[in-house]
Amino acid sequence: MPHRRKLPGLDGLRALAALAVFVDHAEQTQEWVGREHFDGNQMTSLGRQGVEMFFVLSGFLITLLLLEERARSPATGQVSLGRFYARRTLRIWPLYYLVVFVLWVVLPWAVRFAPPQIHDLCEVHTRTMGAPGDPRLPLYLFFLANVSFWLYPHVLCGAHLWSLGVEEQFYAVWPVIFRWVRRPLAVFGALVALKVGLHMAVEYDHPIVSWLLSEHQIFLLLELSKMCHYEAMAVGAAAAYLAFHHRERVRRVADAWWTRALVAPLLYGCVWLAGWNQGFHGIDPITEVPQLGYAAVVLLVSQRSAPSRVLDARPLAWLGERSYGFYMVHTFLMVLAMALLERAGVHGDGALLHAVFYALSFAIAAGVAALSYRYVEGPLLRLKDRRFSAA
Numbered sequence: 001m002p003h004r005r006k007l008p009g010l011d012g013l014r015a016l017a018a019l020a021v022f023v024d025h026a027e028q029t030q031e032w033v034g035r036e037h038f039d040g041n042q043m044t045s046l047g048r049q050g051v052e053m054f055f056v057l058s059g060f061l062i063t064l065l066l067l068e069e070r071a072r073s074p075a076t077g078q079v080s081l082g083r084f085y086a087r088r089t090l091r092i093w094p095l096y097y098l099v100v101f102v103l104w105v106v107l108p109w110a111v112r113f114a115p116p117q118i119h120d121l122c123e124v125h126t127r128t129m130g131a132p133g134d135p136r137l138p139l140y141l142f143f144l145a146n147v148s149f150w151l152y153p154h155v156l157c158g159a160h161l162w163s164l165g166v167e168e169q170f171y172a173v174w175p176v177i178f179r180w181v182r183r184p185l186a187v188f189g190a191l192v193a194l195k196v197g198l199h200m201a202v203e204y205d206h207p208i209v210s211w212l213l214s215e216h217q218i219f220l221l222l223e224l225s226k227m228c229h230y231e232a233m234a235v236g237a238a239a240a241y242l243a244f245h246h247r248e249r250v251r252r253v254a255d256a257w258w259t260r261a262l263v264a265p266l267l268y269g270c271v272w273l274a275g276w277n278q279g280f281h282g283i284d285p286i287t288e289v290p291q292l293g294y295a296a297v298v299l300l301v302s303q304r305s306a307p308s309r310v311l312d313a314r315p316l317a318w319l320g321e322r323s324y325g326f327y328m329v330h331t332f333l334m335v336l337a338m339a340l341l342e343r344a345g346v347h348g349d350g351a352l353l354h355a356v357f358y359a360l361s362f363a364i365a366a367g368v369a370a371l372s373y374r375y376v377e378g379p380l381l382r383l384k385d386r387r388f389s390a391a
Contacts, residue, residue, distance in 0.1 A: 007302040007303075007306045007310060008302065008304055008306075008307045008308060008312055009083070009302060009304065010057065010061070010298070010301065010302055010303075010320070011175075011302035011312070011316065011319075011320030011321050011323075012310065012311025012312055012313070012316040012317060012320055013057065013301065013311060013315040013320070014054070014057065014307065014323040015049075015298070015315075015317070015318075015320035015321075015323060016053070016267070016311075016316070017050040017053040017054050017321040017323070018237070018320070018323040018326050019050070019319075020047060020049060020050030020053075020271075020326050020361065021046075021047045021048045021051060021275065021327060021330075022052040022326075022330055022361075022365070023046055023161070023315070024046045024047025024048075024050070025047060025330065025331055025334060026095040026334060026357065026358055026361060027046040029331075029334045029335065029338060030070070030338075030354075030357065032117065032121065032313070033061070033117060033121065033338055033354070034117075034201060035349055035357075036349035036350070037278060041208075042079040045271065045274045045275040046271065046275075047064055048274070049270065049271050049274050049337055051163050052229075052232050052274075052294060053288065053294050054163065054164070054240075054327075055170075055232035055233055055236065055291075056230055056232050056233070056235060056236040056291060056294040056295050056298055056318055057236060057298060058167055058170065058233060058236060059170070059174075059232065059233030059234065059235065059236025059237040059239075059240070059306070060236035060237065060239050060240045060243075060298050060299070060302070061236075061240070062170075062174065062175075062240075062296070063142075063174075063236065063237040063240035064176060064240040064243060064244060065094075065245040066079050066084075066178050067240060068244070068245035069243070071244075072234055076246065076253065078178055078179060079175060079178065079192070079390055081175055081179065083388045083389075084171075084175050085175075086169075086384070086387075086388040087169045087384050087388045087389075088168075090380045090381070090383060090384040090388070091324075091377075091384060092164070092167070092168065092171075092324075094376060094377075094380055095259065095324065095328055095372060095376055095377060096143075097141075097160075098330070099158075099161070099308070099328045099329065100140050100141065100158075100161075102332065103129075103140075103155060103157060103332070103346055104130055105157040106127055106139060107122075107126065107156065107332060108126040108129060108159060110132075111123055111126055113161075114339045114342075115339055115342035115343050117336060117338045117342060118335065119167065122156060122222065123280070124154075124353060125154075125155070125156035126156055126349065127158070129155065131381070135148070135152065135386075136148045136152055136155055139152075139375075140155070140158070140161065143164065143165045143168035143169065144165050145162045145165040146162040146163070146165035146166050146169075146227045146228075147157070147165065148162070148319075149162035149165075149226060149227075150226065150227055151158050151165055155337060156330035156332075157331040158331070160327070160331055161328075162227075165227075166227070166229050167294075169229070171234050174233070174237075178382075184237075185234070185238060185241060188230060188231075188237060188238075189234065189237065190235070191230055191231075191234070194232070195230075195231060197223045198221060198222070198225070199222070201223070201224070201251060202218060202222065204332065211373055212256075221268075223294065226290075230290060232291045232294075234297065235292055235294075237293045238295065239295040239296070239299040239334060240326035242301065243299055243303055247303065250300075250303045251291060251303045251304070251305060253300065254300040254301070254303040254304045254305075255304060255305055255306070255361070256297075259300055260308075262300075263297055263301060264310075266293050266295070266296065267294075267297055268290035269283075269293065269367055270289070270290035270293035270294060271290070272273045273289060273293075287382040309375070317354060319366070322366075322369040322370060322372070322373045323369075324377065325368070325369035325370075325373055325376075325377060326365055326366065328368035328372075329365060329368050329369060329372070330361070330365040333361060333364045333365045334361045334365070334366060336358040336364060337357060337361040338357065338361075340360065341353075341357060341360070342353045345384055
């Protein structure tokens with residue numbers, strides 16, 4: 001499989017995932033300040049499904065890169081863990097720690113200049129940040145924001161960083177498994193089967209569960225499975241194996257007319273199914289179905305021989321390329337947009353105000369993401385490709 005810098009359509013999928021998260025958080029922000037907002041299972045699940053798409057993409061791309069690197073080293077069949085971790089560090093850490101600095105240092109200081117309503121809402125959260133005994137900052141510094149998300153009160157404008165904790169934990173573990181285990185995908189498969197089996201056994205009160213585990217141990221296992229999201233990376237990794245080992249067969253399917261017509265309904269169906277299942281309070285294997293759908297979309301889109309008219313369109317490709325910065329900064333910039341509207345005396349509800357808030361929030365977030373990509377991410381990406389590219 002030839003080494004390629006980019007695969008078609010994936011920037012577009014990143015952009016759609018980032019927009020899904022943006023919409024969900026925009027509605028949450030408006031609800032937070034007491035303004036009219038959309039609600040319902042579909043809207044609530046939209047952001048989470050965008051994050052699931054990011055997880056599937058990570059599992060797919062990282063595994064594909066590892067497979068390609070191993071194939072280019074036929075003598076040893078090994079991958080360089082040092083180069084891998086150097087690439088991930090340059091890609092993730094600088095902007096991540098810059099945002100953590102903003103959340104803990106800049107935001108609490110800036111809140112004092114906010115209009116009264118925004119100030120009061122923010123001050124409730126910022127007064128405890130960094131206080132003695134607050135465990136959240138150490139967890140964020142060590143990429144355990146997902147642990148903080150499940151165990152402690154949410155960090156103002158920083159709760160979404162739980163997904164970066166999941167990503168970094170995946171990056172820390174998966175290359176090691178890939179290098180030293182003969183069948184690495186089987187490890188993830190076993191973990192997914194264990195998760196589904198545990199959830200089903202708890203849901204239907206199987207006696208063997210209560211015999212083997214205490215109630216507290218069951219709770220901890222369920223919470224751990226929620227924090228890790230390894231099943232999304234697993235299906236992405238499985239798609240990468242298909243792309244690598246069955247490239248021509250997958251490409252024939254991906255180029256078929258009916259496949260092109262299937263992509264959009266499949267994406268919509270996965271989001272709808274996740275929203276419907278969120279209204280069902282039990283736990284069942286349906287939780288994993290949307291991730292399989294996203295993996296199928298990623299596999300088919302990435303292996304097409306021709307670019308997609310929609311997913312490779314310039315606006316989506318532009319946003320997808322800057323989606324990491326956009327995702328990292330959009331939450332506190334939404335609060336800034338709401339504060340600006342309050343300061344300008346723009347009050348009330350209605351479709352027009354809704355649209356103004358969306359437009360202002362998106363414009364600020366996209367602008368800051370563009371600056372981040374040009375002055376922070378771009379130079380580091382070039383350094384990563386120049387010094388630590390896979391051999």
